[in-house]
Structure formats: C-alpha cells, structure tokens
Amino acid sequence: MWELVMNGLQQMSNSLAIGMTAFGVFLGVMFGCVPGLNGNTALVLVLPLTYKLPRMAAFALIMGIYIGSCSGGLISAILLNIPGAASNVATQFDGSPMARKGEAGKALGTGIFYSFIGSLIGFAALFFLSGPIAGIAINFGKADYFWMAFFALTMVISLSSKNLWKGLAVACLGLLCSFIGASEVDGTTRMTMGMHALDAGINLIPALIGIYAVGEMINASKSFDKKAKIITNYKIRGFGFTWQEFKEQFVNMITSGIVGTFIGILPGVGGMTANVVAYSVSKSTSKHPEKYGTGYMGGVVASETSNNACVGGAMIPLFALGIPGDTFTAVMLGAMMVHGLQPGPLVMTNNADFIYGIFVALMLANIFCVILQYYGIRIFVRMLAVPKHILLPIIMVLSLVGAIAINNRIFDAWIVLVFGVLGIVMNKLEFPITPIILGFILGPLAETNLRRALMVSRGALLPLISNTPSIVLIALSVLSLILAPRLLAKEAAANIDVKEADDEGEI
Amino acid sequence: MGNNKKNFKDLIAGLVVMIIAAFFYWTTLGTKSFMKMGRGRLAPDAVPKTIAGLMFALGIIIIIKWFIAFKRGTLPPLEAEDDSADCEGMTEQQIKTRHLFQKITMPVTILFVFLYILFMPEAGFVISTIIFLTFQITLLSTDMSLGSWVKNLIIAVIAALAIYIIFGCAFGLAVPKVSSVDLYLNDLYRLMAGANQN
Numbered sequence: 001m002w003e004l005v006m007n008g009l010q011q012m013s014n015s016l017a018i019g020m021t022a023f024g025v026f027l028g029v030m031f032g033c034v035p036g037l038n039g040n041t042a043l044v045l046v047l048p049l050t051y052k053l054p055r056m057a058a059f060a061l062i063m064g065i066y067i068g069s070c071s072g073g074l075i076s077a078i079l080l081n082i083p084g085a086a087s088n089v090a091t092q093f094d095g096s097p098m099a100r101k102g103e104a105g106k107a108l109g110t111g112i113f114y115s116f117i118g119s120l121i122g123f124a125a126l127f128f129l130s131g132p133i134a135g136i137a138i139n140f141g142k143a144d145y146f147w148m149a150f151f152a153l154t155m156v157i158s159l160s161s162k163n164l165w166k167g168l169a170v171a172c173l174g175l176l177c178s179f180i181g182a183s184e185v186d187g188t189t190r191m192t193m194g195m196h197a198l199d200a201g202i203n204l205i206p207a208l209i210g211i212y213a214v215g216e217m218i219n220a221s222k223s224f225d226k227k228a229k230i231i232t233n234y235k236i237r238g239f240g241f242t243w244q245e246f247k248e249q250f251v252n253m254i255t256s257g258i259v260g261t262f263i264g265i266l267p268g269v270g271g272m273t274a275n276v277v278a279y280s281v282s283k284s285t286s287k288h289p290e291k292y293g294t295g296y297m298g299g300v301v302a303s304e305t306s307n308n309a310c311v312g313g314a315m316i317p318l319f320a321l322g323i324p325g326d327t328f329t330a331v332m333l334g335a336m337m338v339h340g341l342q343p344g345p346l347v348m349t350n351n352a353d354f355i356y357g358i359f360v361a362l363m364l365a366n367i368f369c370v371i372l373q374y375y376g377i378r379i380f381v382r383m384l385a386v387p388k389h390i391l392l393p394i395i396m397v398l399s400l401v402g403a404i405a406i407n408n409r410i411f412d413a414w415i416v417l418v419f420g421v422l423g424i425v426m427n428k429l430e431f432p433i434t435p436i437i438l439g440f441i442l443g444p445l446a447e448t449n450l451r452r453a454l455m456v457s458r459g460a461l462l463p464l465i466s467n468t469p470s471i472v473l474i475a476l477s478v479l480s481l482i483l484a485p486r487l488l489a490k491e492a493a494a495n496i497d498v499k500e501a502d503d504e505g506e507i
Numbered sequence: 508m509g510n511n512k513k514n515f516k517d518l519i520a521g522l523v524v525m526i527i528a529a530f531f532y533w534t535t536l537g538t539k540s541f542m543k544m545g546r547g548r549l550a551p552d553a554v555p556k557t558i559a560g561l562m563f564a565l566g567i568i569i570i571i572k573w574f575i576a577f578k579r580g581t582l583p584p585l586e587a588e589d590d591s592a593d594c595e596g597m598t599e600q601q602i603k604t605r606h607l608f609q610k611i612t613m614p615v616t617i618l619f620v621f622l623y624i625l626f627m628p629e630a631g632f633v634i635s636t637i638i639f640l641t642f643q644i645t646l647l648s649t650d651m652s653l654g655s656w657v658k659n660l661i662i663a664v665i666a667a668l669a670i671y672i673i674f675g676c677a678f679g680l681a682v683p684k685v686s687s688v689d690l691y692l693n694d695l696y697r698l699m700a701g702a703n704q705n
Contacts, residue, residue, distance in 0.1 A: 052678045165568050169524045172562035176531045179555045188551040191534040218616050389647035393640050394666050396620065401674055401682055408681035413624045421617060429520040451549045459548075 008356025012364065017060045020053065021361055024064020025368040026376075030383050031065075032072025033084040037391070039069025043331050044213040045395055047205070047402035055339045055354065060361040062335060066328055067119060067365040070271055070308045071373065074111035074300075075380050078104060079231045087271030087307040090279035094292065094299030099231050101295045109240030110297055111304045112373045114253065118305035119366040121257030122264060122312025126319075127359060130348065133320035136469075137345035142453040143464045147473035149446035152323050153438060154477040156268030160434040170431045174439020175446075177202055184448040197411040205334040206403040206412040207440060210419025211433060212327055213399045217392050218424060230381060236374070241297060249301045252282050260306030264313020268434045270326035271307040278306030312362070319348060319355055323442065330437050338406065514582045517573035525566035532559040608649045619643050631686030632675060636667035672696060 012018065024046075031042035042065045050058035073084030078095035091111060098107035140148065157167040180191045181201030192198040256278040263274040282302035283292045292299050314325030322343035324330040333343050341351055348355055373380070403412040426433060457463040465474065538552040576582045623639040630638075640663035645656055671689070675682045676696035684693055 048674050048680055049678065051680070163569075165565055165572065166520065169562055169565040169569065172558050172565065173524075173527060175558050176528075176555060176562070179558075180534075183551040186551055188538060190538040190551050191531065191555060193534055214620075218613055387648075389649075390644055390662060392647060393643035394670075396643070397636055397640065397666075397670060398674075400620075400624070401670065401680060404682060405674070405680035410624065410628050410683065413627070417617075417620055417624060420620070424613065424617075425523065429516055429523065431520065447554045450554070454549055 004352050004356045005359070007353045008358075008360040011056045011353055011357030012060065012360040014057075016054065017057045017357075017361070018364065020057045020061040021064045021364050022368050022372070024061040024066075025068040025365050025372055026064075028065040028068020028070075029072035029075075029369065029373060029376075029380055030068075032069040032088075033075040033380050034383060034386060034388075035076055035080070035082045035084055036388060038073075038085040038216075039065055040212050040327055040331065041216065041395060042069060043328060044209055044399045044402060047209075047331070047335070048398065048405050050335055051338055051405060056357050056361075058335065058339065059332075059354075059358055060364075062332055063358060063361040064365045064368065066311055066332075067308070067362065067369050068372075069328075070119075070311055071112070071115035071304070071369055072380065074115065074304055075108070075373070075377060076384060078107045078111065078300075079234075079381060080384060085271075087275055087310070088303065089272070090275040090303035091300055093279065093303070094294070094296050095303075097293070097295030098297070098300070099234070103240075103295065104231050104234035105236040106240030106297070107300055108234070108377065109236050109238065109374075110300045112370055113239040113241075114301045114304040115308045115373075116366055116370045117253055118257055118260055118308030119311060119362070119369075121254075121305070122261045122309035123359070123362055123366070124312070125261045125265075125309075126312035126315050126362075130316050130320045130355075133316065134345040134348040137321050138349075140345075140469055141467060142449045142456060144467055144469040144473065145449040146446055146453060146464070147470045147477070148321065148323075149442040149449070151473045151477045151480070152267045152317075152321075153435070153442055153446070155266055155480045156435050156438040158481050159266060159273075160268045160432040162432075163430075166431050167435050170426065170433075171435035171439040174436035174441075175443040177207070177436075178440045178443030179447065184444055185451045197409070202415055202440075203334075203406060203412060204337070204441065205331070205406050206415040207419045208327070208331050208334060208437065209399045209403055210416040211423040211436065212331075214396065214416060214420030215423030215427060215433075217396055217399075218420070219427065230384060232381070236377070245297060249298060252286070252298050252301050253305050255285065256282055256302040256305040257309045260309030261313035263306070264310035264325055265316050267317060267323055267325050267438060270314055270328075271310045274306040274310045275303040278302045318343070320345060322347070322445075324438075327434070327437065330441060333441065514585050516585075517569055517576075517582075521566045521568075521570035521573060523566075524569060525563055528559050528562035528566060532556060532563070535559065604649060608646075612646065615646060616643065619646070628683045628685065631684060631689040632682040633667055633671050633688045633692065634686050636670065637663045639663075640666055668692070 012021075027042045027046065028039055031037045031045075032039060043062065046061060046065070050061060053061065069085065070087055073088030074091045074095065076082055076084035077088045077092035078099050081092060081096040081099075083089045083092045095107045095111060098104065137148070153171055157164065157171050160167060176191075178201070180198055182189050182199060189199050259278040259281055260271075260274040263269055263277060264271075279292075279299060279302045282298055283289050286292070286298060288296070288298075310326075314329050317323040317325050318329045318333060322333070322345070324333045336343055336347075341347060341354070400413050400416060403416045404410055406412060423433065426436070453464055464470065535552040535555045538550075573582075619639060619642055623635055627635045629635075637660075641656070641660045644659040644662060645651065648655060648659065671682065671692060674680045675684065675689075676693055677700075684690060
C-alpha cells in the first residue's frame with residue numbers, strides 16, 4: 001500500500017498539479033462563500049479547462065474545488081448570517097450568534113480548523129474502505145451488478161424525496177433518458193426519433209450541466225443582488241479556541257465526522273443533509289443542549305466537521321463501485337470518462353497510481369484550504385460583493401463551451417438547454433432532482449447486467465436472486481426503503497428545532 | 508392562510524409525468540433488433556417500454572393522491588414568495604419594477620439562451636457571445652438606461668474575447684469559429700504564440 005502512496009506522491013509532484021490544487025481551493029472557497037453560487041457552479045466553470053489539462057492536474061483542480069467549496073460557505077454563514085451553500089446551513093445557527101456576540105474570530109477559526117479535521121476523517125474512511133469494497137465488488141456476477149444498481153436507486157429515491165411517488169417517477173425519467181441510443185448488449189439504436197446525433201446516447205456532462213448549472217443559475221438570477229451587512233471588526237488569534245475547549249469538543253468532533261462520512265457514502269445525499277443531521281445529533285447528545293443556537297462553539301464544530309467529512313465519504317462509492325454519492329461526484333464521473341477512465345471497481349486496480357494521486361491531491365487541498373482561508377479571509381469577504389448579474393451570464397457561456405467542446409458539436413448545447421428547462425420545470429413542481437441523475441447513470445449498468453444475467457440463466461429468474469451478494473443487496477434495498485424515511489424525519493425535526501431556537505435567539 | 512389560490516401543483520406534476528412517459532413509449536415504437544430473440548433474450552425495447560409504462564402508472568398515482576388530498580382539503584397552501592426584507596428602503600416604483608423582472612427573468616433567459624445556441628454556428632462564437640452577454644447582463648441588472656447598456660456592452664466584449672482567446676485559441680477547444688472576427692483573432696493568436704516560441 002505504501003508503494004502505491006509513493007506512486008501517488010510521484011504523480012502529484014509537479015508544479016502544474018500542485019498549482020492547480022491551490023487554484024481549485026481558491027475557486028472552491030470563493031464560490032462556496034458567495035450565496036447563490038456553489039461548488040457545482042465552480043466545477044462547471046473549469047470543466048472545459050479540465051479536458052485539456054493532463055489527467056492528474058485536472059483532477060487535482062477538481063479535488064481543490066470540492067474541498068474548498070464545502071468549507072467556504074462558513075465565511076458568509078458567520079459574517080453575513082446567510083449560509084454560502086446548503087452544506088453550511090447549520091454553521092449559521094451558532095456561527096452567526098457568535099459573531100454578533102463579538103466572537104467572529106473564534107467562530108471563523110473554529111470553522112476552518114474543524115473543516116480540516118472533518119476532511120481528515122472522511123479521507124481516512126476513503127483511504128481504508130474504498131480498496132476493500134472494490135475488492136468485494138470485483139467478484140460480483142451480472143445479477144449482483146443489477147441488484148447493486150437497484151439498491152443505489154432505492155437509496156436515492158427514498159433519501160432524496162419527501163414524496164416517494166415523485167421520486168420514483170423522476171428516477172424512471174432518468175432511466176429512460178439513459179436508454180436513448182445504441183443499447184449495450186446488441187447495439188440496436190433505439191428511442192432516437194431518427195436523429196443520428198442521438199445514436200451514441202445523451203452524454204452525461206451536458207445533461208448534468210443543464211439540470212444543475214443552468215437550472216440553478218436561472219433560479220439564482222431571480223434573486224438579484226442583495227445588500228447585506230457584513231461583520232468586519234474581528235481578529236483571529238490562533239484558531240480562537242483553547243486546548244480545554246478542544247478536549248471538550250473531542251467526542252462531538254468524532255461523532256460529527258462519522259455522521260458526515262456515513263451520509264457522504266449514501267448515494268443521493270451529501271453535505272447539505274450531513275451538517276443538519278450532525279448538528280441535531282450533537283445537540284441531542286450534548287450535556288448542554290440549551291446552549292445550541294445561542295452562539296455555542298459545539299454547533300459550528302458539528303456542522304463544519306460533518307460537511308467536510310462528506311467529501312471523503314462521497315468518493316468511496318465513486319471509486320469502489322462507479323456510483324457517485326452526490327452531484328459533484330456525478331460530474332467527476334463524467335470527467336473521469338472524458339479522461340478515458342472506466343468507472344467501476346476495476347479502477348482501483350487498473351489505475352491505482354491515479355487513484356492514489358487523487359488521495360494525495362485531497363490531502364494537499366485540505367492543507368491549502370486551511371492556509372488560504374486563514375490568511376486570505378479578507379479577500380474572500382470582498383468576494384461577497386461580486387456582482388452576480390455579470391458573473392451568472394459568463395458562467396452560462398462557459399458551461400455551454402464546456403458542453404460543446406466535449407464532442408465538438410453544437411448538438412450538446414441543445415442538450416444543455418433541454419435539460420435546463422427540464423430542471424426548472426421539475427424544481428417548480430417540487431420533484432427531487434438527484435434521482436434523475438442517478439437513474440441516468442445507473443440505467444445502462446442495471447439494464448445491461450439484467451439482460452446479460454437473463455441470457456446466462458436462459459430466462460430463469462431464480463438464479464437472479466439466489467447469489468449471496470444479490471440476497472444481501474436485495475435485503476439492503478428493502479431496508480433502505482424502511483429506514484430512510486426515519487432519517488429524513490430526523491433531519492426535518494432537527495431543522496424545525498433549530499429554527500425555533502434561532503427565532504427565540506432573535507427575540 | 509395567506510394565499511387563497513388552490514394548490515394544483517401535484518395535479519400538473521402527475522400530468523407532466525404521464526405526458527413524458529407517453530412520449531418515451533412512443534419513441535420506443537418501431538425498434539428493430541439485429542439479434543435473434545430466444546430464451547432469456549430481452550428485446551432491446553423491453554426494458555424501456557416497461558419503465559415508460561411504470562412511469563405512466565406513477566403519474567396516475569400522483570394524481571389520485573392529489574385528488575384525495577384535494578377532496579379532504581389537506582393540501583398544503585401555496586407558499587407565497589416573501590421578499591419584503593429585500594425591498595426595505597426601496598420606492599414603490601422600484602419594488603414594482605423588481606416584481607416585474609422577477610416574473611419575466613426566467614422565460615426571457617431561456618429565450619436568450621435558445622437564440623444564442625441557434626445563432627452561434629451562423630454568427631460565430633465571438634459575435635454571438637458578445638450579443639448574448641450584453642442582453643443577459645442588462646436583463647439581470649434590471650437597469651435599462653443607455654449608460655448601463657454601454658457599460659454592459661464593454662463588459663461583454665472583454666469577457667467574450669477573454670473566453671474565446673483562452674478556451675478557443677489557447678486550449679484549442681472546438682467552439683464555432685465562423686465569422687471573420689473569429690478567424691482573425693485565431694490567426695492573430697497563432698501569430699503571437701508562434702512569435703513567442705521563436
């Protein structure tokens with residue numbers, strides 16, 4: 001294993017890759033802290049760049065953005081009282097009251113430090129778990145693969161939707177979109193309506209850009225620029241907290257890290273769920289639950305540790321199974337394919353150097369993130385005033401460039417627009433968005449393996465459900481449908497609790 | 508309370524699901540496989556047809572659930588968008604303009620992007636991008652004065668040239684290089700890059 005780590009270090013030890021990591025972190029923090037923009041927007045912005053960069057440098061840039069964007073939102077959550085991204089919502093609950101009490105420096109220091117710790121916990125899980133999980137998945141048969149895809153889909157549907165039927169319907173839509181073009185088993189083109197541009201199917205990246213970036217951008221453009229009060233009179237000394245406080249928060253830190261990592265692993269949910277759940281867990285297990293929401297350091301610790309722990313967690317299913325854990329990793333999956341990597345359990349063995357290079361990039365990004373945020377906080381605060389009405393159209397142009405350049409054809413720009421409109425309509429009608437993406441990614445995996453398994457079994461259904469891995473996966477699917485609504489209920493309850501506490505604080 | 512409008516969201520949602528499902532079912536018609544069907548061989552359109560059928564059924568379920576809730580009166584009320592906090596200190600006229608723009612921004616943006624993609628292969632990247640950016644930035648800024656148009660045009664020209672030179676020329680990405688402006692800039696870039704190398 002250490003040999004692989006050394007190989008990874010070697011992959012990353014060039015100035016371009018290191019520079020790209022730093023650039024990625026800078027962009028990530030900047031987009032993370034401006035409300036209305038987030039890591040996905042930053043990724044779309046640099047996507048055309050990643051096509052042309054060497055593979056390692058491209059993914060170093062992506063890792064930097066991922067780490068930076070998870071953490072950057074804490075700046076605006078604390079100083080502006082508006083979370084910069086959905087993954088920092090719970091940071092605001094205690095971070096903002098801390099700032100109003102005159103402890104802005106302490107809140108920022110705590111947030112930056114525990115983001116680092118959170119990334120470390122998630123990274124440890126990624127480092128030690130992805131290999132063994134890939135090892136199990138390599139021995140999967142065709143039927144097992146089908147059930148794995150099925151399991152991932154049930155998870156997404158049950159976790160991401162308040163309304164199960166709507167989630168199911170949207171997942172079906174994702175599956176149907178993925179079937180367009182030549183089928184993998186027999187090469188028959190289908191559902192193309194005679195358009196030859198669709199013969200190879202719909203490319204993942206334009207579809208993702210459309211659904212997420214364009215939809216989000218158009219939504220963000222509705223809210224115009226707000227004038228907000230930024231707290232500017234603060235000083236950071238050290239990280240702002242004492243050794244005693246660190247010891248007090250130790251259990252909270254570990255629990256929040258584990259909660260974050262676990263939620264990251266689950267497909268379809270990520271930092272935006274993790275920070276709120278970790279906050280409520282931390283509050284309910286704390287000796288002083290009444291302090292939460294009044295400017296208590298523990299709240300910031302829980303939120304910031306958990307959202308960064310998600311990063312490592314979300315990449316475990318991506319590397320081990322080829323299943324992305326959230327939107328960001330879904331775009332990463334698309335970028336991996338652009339660079340000629342076939343996602344799935346074999347990546348861990350066939351491209352071990354590259355994967356370990358990514359691990360090194362993650363660690364490096366984590367270190368850069370602390371340094372950049374600690375010393376550059378005033379620069380990022382200035383970024384909060386960036387005029388969105390100029391930035392959003394430019395990002396729109398770049399996202400279209402990214403789509404056109406992937407296959408050198410204007411057709412993919414139309415795909416962006418169609419999926420963009422689809423995203424807006426679904427948003428208006430309160431459909432969850434994640435199931436369509438996972439359906440789109442898992443569709444070919446599920447269908448191809450089902451058809452092949454049926455060929456092998458000559459049409460018999462029993463062999464499809466009699467393998468040990470298959471049985472386990474079916475059981476897990478059923479379990480997810482039962483347990484997931486409870487997790488959701490917990491999150492909702494936490495949200496209400498916290499809101500009440502916040503309202504009381506205001507009075 | 509607050510809003511007396513009836514919540515028809517899920518009725519529309521169910522109908523949209525059913526229409527999309529029917530559309531996809533229609534696209535699967537006439538699929539021909541090159542492979543002989545046999546035991547355990549699923550036809551290439553079997554899975555898509557099943558999923559489309561399932562989706563159609565889901566649309567019906569969503570509508571039935573909406574109808575039951577509608578009859579019982581348990582539908583959640585439509586949430587009215589409240590932006591009074593953002594409008595603090597604005598004049599009546601400003602608030603009116605703001606609300607008007609909130610309504611039209613989304614459809615007009617979609618129209619602009621549509622026209623932009625439509626004309627990009629005809630007009631080339633630089634010119635179409637300059638026009639698109641000027642209009643889109645002015646739309647989002649909600650300031651329609653002449654000064655604002657001029658300022659935004661300047662921003663658009665700089666941004667379009669920067670994107671074209673960085674991504675189109677330096678990185679060699681395949682953006683449509685059609686108009687004489689595109690070609691001239693491309694040649695100019697090559698000349699400069701070549702001169703640097705020598």
